[in-house]
Amino acid sequence: MAHEPAAARSDPLLRCNSLVKWFGDRVAVDDVSFGLARGEIYGLLGPNGAGKTTTIKMVCGLLQPDSGSIMLDGRSTKEDLAARSLVGYVPQDVALYPDLTASENLSFLGRLYRLSGGLLEERIKEALELTDLTERRHDRVDSYSGGMKRRLNIAAGLLHHPKLLVLDEPTVGVDPQSRHAILERVRSFGIGGVSVLYTTHYMEEAERVCDRVGIIDHGRLIAEGTRRELVAHLGERDRIDLAATGDLQRVAAECRAIQGVVEAAVADDSVHLIADDGRHVLPAVLEAANRTGASVNSVEVKEADLEAVFLHLTGTALRE
Amino acid sequence: MPASFLIAGKDLRQRLRDRSAVVIGLVAPLVIAALMSFAFKGADTFHYTLGLVDADNGPVASGLKSILHDSSLSQLITVRELGSREAAASAVRANRVQAALVIPRGFSESVTGQRPLPLSTLTSINNQPAAGITTAIASSFVAQLNANRLSIATALDAGATTAQLADLQAVVAGLHIPEQLVQRPVGSQPLKVISYYGPAMAIFFLFFTISYTARSFFVDRSTGMIERMGAAPIRPVEILLGKVLSAFVFGLASLGVIALVTTLAFGANWGDPLAAGVVCLAMVIAVVCLTALVIGLARTQRQADGIAAAVVFGLALLGGNFVFLSAVPDVMKRIALFTPNGWALRAFTDLSTTGGGLRTVVTPVLAILAFSLIVAILAALLARRAVKP
Numbered sequence: 001m002a003h004e005p006a007a008a009r010s011d012p013l014l015r016c017n018s019l020v021k022w023f024g025d026r027v028a029v030d031d032v033s034f035g036l037a038r039g040e041i042y043g044l045l046g047p048n049g050a051g052k053t054t055t056i057k058m059v060c061g062l063l064q065p066d067s068g069s070i071m072l073d074g075r076s077t078k079e080d081l082a083a084r085s086l087v088g089y090v091p092q093d094v095a096l097y098p099d100l101t102a103s104e105n106l107s108f109l110g111r112l113y114r115l116s117g118g119l120l121e122e123r124i125k126e127a128l129e130l131t132d133l134t135e136r137r138h139d140r141v142d143s144y145s146g147g148m149k150r151r152l153n154i155a156a157g158l159l160h161h162p163k164l165l166v167l168d169e170p171t172v173g174v175d176p177q178s179r180h181a182i183l184e185r186v187r188s189f190g191i192g193g194v195s196v197l198y199t200t201h202y203m204e205e206a207e208r209v210c211d212r213v214g215i216i217d218h219g220r221l222i223a224e225g226t227r228r229e230l231v232a233h234l235g236e237r238d239r240i241d242l243a244a245t246g247d248l249q250r251v252a253a254e255c256r257a258i259q260g261v262v263e264a265a266v267a268d269d270s271v272h273l274i275a276d277d278g279r280h281v282l283p284a285v286l287e288a289a290n291r292t293g294a295s296v297n298s299v300e301v302k303e304a305d306l307e308a309v310f311l312h313l314t315g316t317a318l319r320e
Numbered sequence: 321m322p323a324s325f326l327i328a329g330k331d332l333r334q335r336l337r338d339r340s341a342v343v344i345g346l347v348a349p350l351v352i353a354a355l356m357s358f359a360f361k362g363a364d365t366f367h368y369t370l371g372l373v374d375a376d377n378g379p380v381a382s383g384l385k386s387i388l389h390d391s392s393l394s395q396l397i398t399v400r401e402l403g404s405r406e407a408a409a410s411a412v413r414a415n416r417v418q419a420a421l422v423i424p425r426g427f428s429e430s431v432t433g434q435r436p437l438p439l440s441t442l443t444s445i446n447n448q449p450a451a452g453i454t455t456a457i458a459s460s461f462v463a464q465l466n467a468n469r470l471s472i473a474t475a476l477d478a479g480a481t482t483a484q485l486a487d488l489q490a491v492v493a494g495l496h497i498p499e500q501l502v503q504r505p506v507g508s509q510p511l512k513v514i515s516y517y518g519p520a521m522a523i524f525f526l527f528f529t530i531s532y533t534a535r536s537f538f539v540d541r542s543t544g545m546i547e548r549m550g551a552a553p554i555r556p557v558e559i560l561l562g563k564v565l566s567a568f569v570f571g572l573a574s575l576g577v578i579a580l581v582t583t584l585a586f587g588a589n590w591g592d593p594l595a596a597g598v599v600c601l602a603m604v605i606a607v608v609c610l611t612a613l614v615i616g617l618a619r620t621q622r623q624a625d626g627i628a629a630a631v632v633f634g635l636a637l638l639g640g641n642f643v644f645l646s647a648v649p650d651v652m653k654r655i656a657l658f659t660p661n662g663w664a665l666r667a668f669t670d671l672s673t674t675g676g677g678l679r680t681v682v683t684p685v686l687a688i689l690a691f692s693l694i695v696a697i698l699a700a701l702l703a704r705r706a707v708k709p
Contacts, residue, residue, distance in 0.1 A: 060551045062547060062551055081554075081555065082553050083553075084553040085552075085553045091544045091547055092544075093544045094543075094544075095548040096545075097334065097545065099334055100330075100333075100334065104333075109548070111326050112323055112552040112553075112554060116321075156548070
């Protein structure tokens with residue numbers, strides 16, 4: 001379960017106010033505001049293309065908002081170049097030089113943050129220990145496994161002891177073991193006092209590591225709060241996952257007509273439903289599936305979670 | 321340390337580990353310059369053996385032989401006396417001599433008569449330079465003889481007596497056809513092939529720095545390294561500066577090493593070291609600006625490769641890196657003046673042939689820097705777009 005932030009939200013480390021970003025005639029981020037307390041892990045949860053990466057690029061100073069402001073520890077990242085030292089950015093793709101060793105990569109990136117001499121060596125050692133890569137420090141990165149590269153990618157963002165660590169979907173394409181290790185590390189950063197801004201489209205990750213979650217879709221932040229606060233939007237409603245083969249869009253449409261079904265959407269070869277009383281409407285759902293000729297493989301009734309919240313708020317499944 | 325220096329240092333480290341970069345930057349230009357030098361070696365020091373058949377043994381034949389043995393021709397020809405026309409023809413066919421000159425029996429005596437005997441040259445289609453030179457020597461000697469005959473005939477017509485003929489012959493023997501205007505290179509020393517192709521190949525392969533650096537930039541961008549660097553507290557333009565700085569250092573080192581090796585190992589003459597160094601510096605600046613322009617123009621690695629290839633081969637062809645600029649048509653010479661390498665090669669040629677110093681390269685260097693300035697302005701206008709994540 002998520003821990004409580006170290007400081008009150010009245011003293012935020014990061015404050016984003018009414019961020020707007022256009023790419024041509026398409027709005028990528030539309031009036032997004034959120035704050036991040038010191039030591040807090042904040043998750044931006046949304047499907048691909050929702051505006052998560054654009055938002056964090058603005059936070060890191062890689063993109064300038066068309067309107068709105070970003071204050072980091074009371075400093076503007078737009079006007080104060082040095083304020084970027086407060087941020088440790090870990091991009092979604094592994095951004096390291098494959099023909100350099102781990103030490104050489106970290107040394108180069110550390111120097112960009114004005115680290116040098118003994119302090120740089122100390123930080124490199126610390127980052128490698130934190131990511132369990134000390135023994136491979138003199139090996140070229142192209143000899144690393146995918147999970148090791150991911151860990152080194154994170155280590156590179158920690159070198160300069162940032163107050164805010166920004167992780168852009170750090171577990172994409174990672175095996176379950178490495179994923180578990182990365183999520184554990186992220187939890188430990190929060191406990192250690194580093195604020196973490198974490199983007200993901202995996203609901204389980206957001207539930208597991210984030211103190212608070214902002215749900216973003218089509219560039220708009222449509223809800224935010226702790227898991228408990230977000231799920232409370234749904235009241236006593238349940239989530240039904242129907243794994244089936246056939247015309248799933250038609251199944252979803254049939255289900256929407258059932259009394260008690262609040263939302264229905266298709267994703268990942270399943271029909272995801274929000275219903276007032278899951279167990280009560282389940283026979284009608286199965287009958288609807290049968291009417292369409294779909295073959296039901298499995299059905300599951302669960303308590304509402306962030307995925308259900310997303311479905312409820314947007315009318316679409318998170319991974320659609 | 322400025323971020324651009326850090327980025328340049330890292331790039332150079334990667335580059336030195338990349339064997340292909342070392343091959344293109346150092347090994348290839350040396351090998352090609354050496355091969356070209358070897359291939360054109362004969363053009364530097366042409367020398368041949370001339371067969372001479374003296375069937376006359378008269379005073380005029382002696383005069384011709386003394387000319388052929390003169391020290392002024394010793395660097396060009398070696399004279400080998402042969403017994404007969406047939407022996408000479410055989411020697412030419414067997415390439416024991418590359419051309420032959422036959423003085424016929426009675427030649428000296430015929431000179432003073434009404435029907436002088438002709439000199440014969442025996443030449444081979446396989447050695448046109450030797451044929452041309454032999455014919456030129458023979459023609460020149462015959463022209464002098466005809467002038468002498470004309471002088472004597474004029475004197476006799478004017479009333480000189482046959483008793484004075486010996487004195488007249490002695491006088492005209494000391495006369496020569498007046499000097500003629502001949503076209504010669506401006507330089508006072510001949511241009512050795514390696515002295516042209518050494519710098520030409522060094523500059524040609526220096527151009528490959530453009531594609532290497534541009535490719536490195538786009539690889540960094542596609543792997544997210546530009547973005548990662550952009551998140552650090554550095555200005556975006558420092559990233560581009562770092563990239564082009566590494567191109568500058570590598571280019572300068574490459575030119576310096578090639579100049580040193582071609583001078584010491586192949587006897588190339590790059591001219592005054594300070595002046596040659598200034599030309600190299602200007603040329604590397606031009607390459608750095610071109611690199612920045614290619615990065616600014618391209619949007620992808622593939623585009624960068626294409627633009628860089630067009631720039632490299634376009635400039636090399638137009639600037640004269642593959643052929644002697646002195647041997648191309650005037651229009652090509654004028655086009656070469658729009659390229660930095662054309663000016664650089666002109667500067668190196670002048671330095672090598674005139675033995676001049678810094679003054680000799682002022683105009684070429686200013687021309688190269690003007691080219692660089694224009695390119696730099698264009699690159700600066702495009703730079704912001706290039707480093708955008």
